Amino acid sequence: MASVAEAVKIHSEPKAANGIRQGDCLSLLQSLDDESVDLTVFSPPYDSIRDYNGEWAVDLSLLGSRLFRVTKQGGICAVVIGDGTKDFAKSLTTFSLAVDWCREAGWRLFECCIYRRDGNPGAWWSRRFRVDHEYILLFLKGKKPEKFDKTPLMVPSKHAGKIYTGTDRLTSGGFKRIKPKPVNAMKCRGTIWRYATSNTESNKLKLQHPATFPDKLAEDLILCFSDAGDLVLDPMCGSGTTCVMAAKNGREYIGMDISPEYCAIAGERLAKELSQPALSLSAAPGGG
Numbered sequence: 001m002a003s004v005a006e007a008v009k010i011h012s013e014p015k016a017a018n019g020i021r022q023g024d025c026l027s028l029l030q031s032l033d034d035e036s037v038d039l040t041v042f043s044p045p046y047d048s049i050r051d052y053n054g055e056w057a058v059d060l061s062l063l064g065s066r067l068f069r070v071t072k073q074g075g076i077c078a079v080v081i082g083d084g085t086k087d088f089a090k091s092l093t094t095f096s097l098a099v100d101w102c103r104e105a106g107w108r109l110f111e112c113c114i115y116r117r118d119g120n121p122g123a124w125w126s127r128r129f130r131v132d133h134e135y136i137l138l139f140l141k142g143k144k145p146e147k148f149d150k151t152p153l154m155v156p157s158k159h160a161g162k163i164y165t166g167t168d169r170l171t172s173g174g175f176k177r178i179k180p181k182p183v184n185a186m187k188c189r190g191t192i193w194r195y196a197t198s199n200t201e202s203n204k205l206k207l208q209h210p211a212t213f214p215d216k217l218a219e220d221l222i223l224c225f226s227d228a229g230d231l232v233l234d235p236m237c238g239s240g241t242t243c244v245m246a247a248k249n250g251r252e253y254i255g256m257d258i259s260p261e262y263c264a265i266a267g268e269r270l271a272k273e274l275s276q277p278a279l280s281l282s283a284a285p286g287g288g
């Protein structure tokens with residue numbers, strides 16, 4: 001692994017895009033222009049679920065306002081987050097954040113998707129369920145998403161090629177006969193997105209960070225909500241997953257992290273993975 005100073009230096013140019021910036025994102029965000037970011041994709045530390053390289057207390061409420069300022073009209077901010085459990089009760093961190101950002105920061109909730117995690121541990125819990133999901137909160141600035149292309153996220157139709165017939169229910173309660181038509185091979189993804197955890201990606205460098213999300217999750221969000229050349233931000237980039245996937249897909253990127261060690265991992269991943277052909281990604285198809 002490159003030294004911290006080396007890797008951060010390679011990938012940090014204070015004003016330019018395509019860099020990793022080390023520091024508290026609440027301060028670093030102040031250096032970005034108003035309405036300069038097309039898409040933000042990130043996952044904050046929540047409910048002390050993981051032991052990070054330091055004890056970071058983040059003001060998520062303030063973060064919501066700062067991200068709102070730098071986001072373009074029609075831009076999306078995707079937050080991958082879950083709830084801790086204490087004394088058999090959920091923390092409600094996810095739901096509090098959603099309500100707070102919409103009421104106080106100006107965001108509107110475009111969708112709340114479920115990130116269904118395959119390969120999640122916890123089967124030994126005897127008095128509660130094994131938690132195998134997190135949420136993907138999709139916040140929207142403005143009236144409608146400026147970029148939205150769900151084509152790359154289509155999933156195979158279970159009944160492809162069969163003839164769809166029968167009846168549709170009307171709002172009046174009655175029925176309408178459907179004109180028979182063949183079922184398309186692919187269909188629109190639903191709100192449950194399914195991925196294998198990062199452990200299956202066989203990326204030793206990435207796994208030096210304790211809490212990463214899958215490359216494909218970041219890539220799907222980037223392909224759906226941004227165009228080539230757009231600026232993608234991850235204010236808590238950890239091992240640099242969002243930045244790597246943004247760069248691989250022809251987007252500009254800015255990554256920020258408070259930890260010099262994680263910035264070094266992100267810098268090293270960018271150097272290594274961008275000079276390599278695309279990884280074969282291990283995502284199960286999305287639900288829907």
Ligand SMILES: C[S@@+](CC[C@H](N)C(=O)[O-])C[C@H]1O[C@@H](n2cnc3c(N)ncnc32)[C@H](O)[C@@H]1O
Pocket residue numbers: 023024025026042043044045052056057058209211212213214235236237238239240241242256257258259262
């Ligand atoms: C869940 S991890 C992100 C992992 C990332 N999505 C990935 O795939 O590698 C959260 C990150 O937030 C960083 N962090 C915590 N507080 C921060 C702050 N105030 N400013 C910037 N980064 C912060 C931590 O160092 C940690 O790397």
